[in-house]
Amino acid sequence: MTSAHGDLFRALADPTRRAIFEQLCRNGEQSVHVLTADAGISQPAVSKHLAVLRRAGLVGHRQDGRQTHYSALPRALTPLSDWTAEMTGFWEGRIDALETLLNRMDQ
Numbered sequence: 001m002t003s004a005h006g007d008l009f010r011a012l013a014d015p016t017r018r019a020i021f022e023q024l025c026r027n028g029e030q031s032v033h034v035l036t037a038d039a040g041i042s043q044p045a046v047s048k049h050l051a052v053l054r055r056a057g058l059v060g061h062r063q064d065g066r067q068t069h070y071s072a073l074p075r076a077l078t079p080l081s082d083w084t085a086e087m088t089g090f091w092e093g094r095i096d097a098l099e100t101l102l103n104r105m106d107q
Contacts, residue, residue, distance in 0.1 A: 031069050
């Protein structure tokens, strides 16, 4: 797994960061102020979570005067989707092999 993949998985491992990312996906671009009000944690804590999400490529930002607005970048989930598909194929193959073995043992 590449470092970028590790950053993605680590970023999404935290429930607060997942909630912020999901909020941005569902509601579109939002200011730090709005994200803080909905997160139930301090603004500095939200900003730290957003920095992790930015490093992982999950959110983008733009400045509008003194306010920073964040938006989700869902295409950053592609490695997660690819990994999930790969693991699904792996385990389906393993289960099929086990089923074949069990059927041979029954005969």
